[in-house]
Amino acid sequence: MPRSIITLTTDFGLSDHFVATMKGVIRSISPLADIIDITHDLRPFEITQASFLLSQAYPYFPKKTVHVAVVDPGVGTARRPILVEAAGQYFIGPDNGIFGMIFSREKKHKVRAITAEQYFLQPLSRTFHGRDVFAPAAAHLTRGVPPSKFGKLIKDYLKPMSEKPIQTGRRIWTGTILHVDRFGNLITNFHKDDFPTLQLRPFELAIGAVTIRRLALTYSECESNEPVLIIGSSGYAEVAVNQGSAAQLLGCGVGAPVELTIY
Amino acid sequence: MPRSIITLTTDFGLSDHFVATMKGVIRSISPLADIIDITHDLRPFEITQASFLLSQAYPYFPKKTVHVAVVDPGVGTARRPILVEAAGQYFIGPDNGIFGMIFSREKKHKVRAITAEQYFLQPLSRTFHGRDVFAPAAAHLTRGVPPSKFGKLIKDYLKPMSEKPIQTGRRIWTGTILHVDRFGNLITNFHKDDFPTLQLRPFELAIGAVTIRRLALTYSECESNEPVLIIGSSGYAEVAVNQGSAAQLLGCGVGAPVELTIY
Amino acid sequence: MPRSIITLTTDFGLSDHFVATMKGVIRSISPLADIIDITHDLRPFEITQASFLLSQAYPYFPKKTVHVAVVDPGVGTARRPILVEAAGQYFIGPDNGIFGMIFSREKKHKVRAITAEQYFLQPLSRTFHGRDVFAPAAAHLTRGVPPSKFGKLIKDYLKPMSEKPIQTGRRIWTGTILHVDRFGNLITNFHKDDFPTLQLRPFELAIGAVTIRRLALTYSECESNEPVLIIGSSGYAEVAVNQGSAAQLLGCGVGAPVELTIY
Numbered sequence: 004m005p006r007s008i009i010t011l012t013t014d015f016g017l018s019d020h021f022v023a024t025m026k027g028v029i030r031s032i033s034p035l036a037d038i039i040d041i042t043h044d045l046r047p048f049e050i051t052q053a054s055f056l057l058s059q060a061y062p063y064f065p066k067k068t069v070h071v072a073v074v075d076p077g078v079g080t081a082r083r084p085i086l087v088e089a090a091g092q093y094f095i096g097p098d099n100g101i102f103g104m105i106f107s108r109e110k111k112h113k114v115r116a117i118t119a120e121q122y123f124l125q126p127l128s129r130t131f132h133g134r135d136v137f138a139p140a141a142a143h144l145t146r147g148v149p150p151s152k153f154g155k156l157i158k159d160y161l162k163p164m165s166e167k168p169i170q171t172g173r174r175i176w177t178g179t180i181l182h183v184d185r186f187g188n189l190i191t192n193f194h195k196d197d198f199p200t201l202q203l204r205p206f207e208l209a210i211g212a213v214t215i216r217r218l219a220l221t222y223s224e225c226e227s228n229e230p231v232l233i234i235g236s237s238g239y240a241e242v243a244v245n246q247g248s249a250a251q252l253l254g255c256g257v258g259a260p261v262e263l264t265i266y
Numbered sequence: 267m268p269r270s271i272i273t274l275t276t277d278f279g280l281s282d283h284f285v286a287t288m289k290g291v292i293r294s295i296s297p298l299a300d301i302i303d304i305t306h307d308l309r310p311f312e313i314t315q316a317s318f319l320l321s322q323a324y325p326y327f328p329k330k331t332v333h334v335a336v337v338d339p340g341v342g343t344a345r346r347p348i349l350v351e352a353a354g355q356y357f358i359g360p361d362n363g364i365f366g367m368i369f370s371r372e373k374k375h376k377v378r379a380i381t382a383e384q385y386f387l388q389p390l391s392r393t394f395h396g397r398d399v400f401a402p403a404a405a406h407l408t409r410g411v412p413p414s415k416f417g418k419l420i421k422d423y424l425k426p427m428s429e430k431p432i433q434t435g436r437r438i439w440t441g442t443i444l445h446v447d448r449f450g451n452l453i454t455n456f457h458k459d460d461f462p463t464l465q466l467r468p469f470e471l472a473i474g475a476v477t478i479r480r481l482a483l484t485y486s487e488c489e490s491n492e493p494v495l496i497i498g499s500s501g502y503a504e505v506a507v508n509q510g511s512a513a514q515l516l517g518c519g520v521g522a523p524v525e526l527t528i529y
Numbered sequence: 530m531p532r533s534i535i536t537l538t539t540d541f542g543l544s545d546h547f548v549a550t551m552k553g554v555i556r557s558i559s560p561l562a563d564i565i566d567i568t569h570d571l572r573p574f575e576i577t578q579a580s581f582l583l584s585q586a587y588p589y590f591p592k593k594t595v596h597v598a599v600v601d602p603g604v605g606t607a608r609r610p611i612l613v614e615a616a617g618q619y620f621i622g623p624d625n626g627i628f629g630m631i632f633s634r635e636k637k638h639k640v641r642a643i644t645a646e647q648y649f650l651q652p653l654s655r656t657f658h659g660r661d662v663f664a665p666a667a668a669h670l671t672r673g674v675p676p677s678k679f680g681k682l683i684k685d686y687l688k689p690m691s692e693k694p695i696q697t698g699r700r701i702w703t704g705t706i707l708h709v710d711r712f713g714n715l716i717t718n719f720h721k722d723d724f725p726t727l728q729l730r731p732f733e734l735a736i737g738a739v740t741i742r743r744l745a746l747t748y749s750e751c752e753s754n755e756p757v758l759i760i761g762s763s764g765y766a767e768v769a770v771n772q773g774s775a776a777q778l779l780g781c782g783v784g785a786p787v788e789l790t791i792y
Contacts, residue, residue: 277711278711279570279711280543280566280568280569280570281568281570281571281711282568282582282708282710282711283567283568283582283583283585283586284710284711286536286565286566286567286568286582286586287585287586287589289565290565290586290587290589290590290591290594291589293534293563293565293590293591294589294590294591297532297591298532300563301565310711310712310772311772339748339749339772340749341747341748341749342746342747342748342749342750343747343749343750391761391762392746392747393747393748393759393761393762394761394762397589397762398762
């Protein structure tokens with residue numbers, strides 16, 4: 004029998020006991036759960052990055068996977084824990100926008116406020132809901148507790164700001180950098196499904212002090228030190244430099260503006 | 267049937283093959299063991315930090331979990347490998363004080379010197395006992411080898427220095443910083459169970475150049491840049507700054523002195 | 530029944546979604562596979578380091594383990610994906626020399642070009658073969674697909690340059706530093722099996738500005754700041770400094786030349 008999977012996405016790092024403690028809690032409640040780390044290396048409080056990385060990974064996980072995401076500057080305050088059902092999978096975390104990109108990809112999603120305190124660890128700390136709320140809720144879910152037992156459906160959860168580019172002229176859109184990956188590639192919010200002509204027509208992408216006019220198919224086909232555009236594995240257009248860091252070369256990071264003109 | 271858990275706490279980092287090699291050894295001996303990392307990010311030779319992190323995590327793990335801790339500057343010398351039974355769980359590592367905080371929390375503990383070389387990998391290296399001694403011993407334990415088979419009970423294992431504050435006046439205690447977490451929170455050795463009045467009465471906590479008089483319930487309730495005291499999720503009082511690093515703000519780290527006065 | 534193991538060795542780091550996405554792909558195809566990380570902390574494009582670390586870890590894994598290694602500057606170009614059978618285990622990755630040290634240790638190895646696209650994810654991206662080619666191939670292998678189904682045996686795969694020292698005089702060999710571990714130990718390519726007299730006779734090892742004449746058995750037996758030679762847990766002679774970094778002390782890194790004279 005396949006074992007349930009719980010994934011973890013946090014800003015806890017791996018040099019403290021936090022992540023391991025959550026894993027201990029999960030396995031104490033659900034001895035057959037397998038736990039897979041998405042990342043714990045988010046900069047503290049970077050909710051948008053968490054949302055992006057999770058949105059890239061979840062489509063590749065099996066049905067019924069439970070994704071726990073804890074980037075939670077408001078821990079201990081009134082923000083609610085939520086349980087999201089989308090794409091046949093589950094998402095558990097604080098109601099602070101961390102599942103924004105899931106909501107925008109999966110139009111059919113259901114959100115519940117988790118209020119059933121019998122699934123929390125007691126006494127409930129005010130500063131470590133990853134351990135006391137989110138991990139145990141996920142563990143109980145993998146043991147077959149139905150979502151409805153955790154709390155009522157809600158409509159007033161935090162909705163995402165659109166992460167899509169804005170049209171600012173007849174052929175011009177202003178976008179942004181969603182993520183900088185380890186290799187220094189700058190992932191824009193121009194998705195190939197939203198901009199199908201990007202792969203067919205001449206274009207100009209202005210970022211930092213440069214304008215890119217070339218679309219490459221692989222990292223290795225561009226000159227060294229030449230920034231090019233690539234439709235990345237995520238479907239988003241990304242600015243890349245062969246065996247170098249586009250982020251460093253262009254001095255750009257998350258949130259930097261990008262202007263695309265398609266002719 | 268639930269699978270046994272072996273946790274790993276080391277200073278090996280994740281950029282070498284050391285940790286993976288230990289996991290290969292474990293799985294070769296005990297194919298059904300699940301392995302969970304506590305941390306491998308300890309600074310080389312930081313035995314006290316290892317002890318602290320492990321002491322924070324183990325209470326959340328199921329009975330019979332085997333915790334392997336390898337921070338071992340004396341590898342290859344006469345220090346003994348030990349097997350500790352405490353709290354229904356097992357702890358395996360060098361006899362160098364790494365289980366100090368387990369001993370002080372779990373008064374009923376049994377310690378054995380591991381001498382049964384049939385449970386070691388052969389030939390035994392002098393520099394990688396994580397692979398050759400500790401990992402295989404843990405793996406054999408999860409396969410049902412009883413603790414008594416590994417060696418005799420001993421009394422002369424390295425005892426911990428107390429990690430508790432010292433009373434230096436009628437209302438004054440001198441303590442220290444046990445740990446700095448990823449967020450820069452300074453975890454003191456004042457535990458809420460030892461200082462129950464801390465949450466009830468006015469106090470002054472002097473650390474670095476500042477004196478803190480305010481106890482907060484959550485990180486988010488304090489002003490930005492205002493250091494406050496919080497009873498952390500571990501039960502220890504910690505110095506925190508909302509969305510900032512107390513360690514950086516106060517210029518303090520592990521071992522820094524802290525003076526608490528309760529009025 | 531023991532679960533199959535798939536190990537992962539990449540330069541993807543742990544701050545992106547790449548590794549987790551590969552794990553999702555694996556578990557979607559092979560729900561019973563256990564996944565163990567070797568390292569993801571390789572510097573981008575460091576094929577030789579990947580080869581070294583994998584060659585250190587694989588001998589400790591059970592038969593039939595599938596090792597996936599993805600350090601792949603040529604992703605999306607004509608370099609082939611390969612499947613290696615050696616030592617009763619499997620190795621999957623690009624044909625770029627990443628398995629060089631496996632080939633040189635395991636003389637009896639078979640190499641196949643993976644061409645069976647039915648085992649790839651579709652549509653195949655040009656930039657993330659870890660997700661689309663290597664992870665799914667590994668997962669199908671653990672489900673019992675025989676190696677021959679993945680593609681034909683080939684002979685013209687990239688052969689390793691020898692990583693062995695070169696004899697340059699009657700008693701003199703020139704070698705190099707294969708790896709610097711987290712502790713700053715400099716692992717040379719002088720293996721105890723190739724240089725059995727190293728442990729028996731006087732020697733001089735010249736590295737950087739120093740000449741080492743002393744062989745130690747454990748890290749702790751040398752003076753602080755005295756570089757010594759140790760036969761490390763891998764069987765290679767390594768330059769070490771007790772509780773310090775030989776790499777830092779000597780200003781040496783991977784690729785630095787080493788000259789050994791045995792008298």
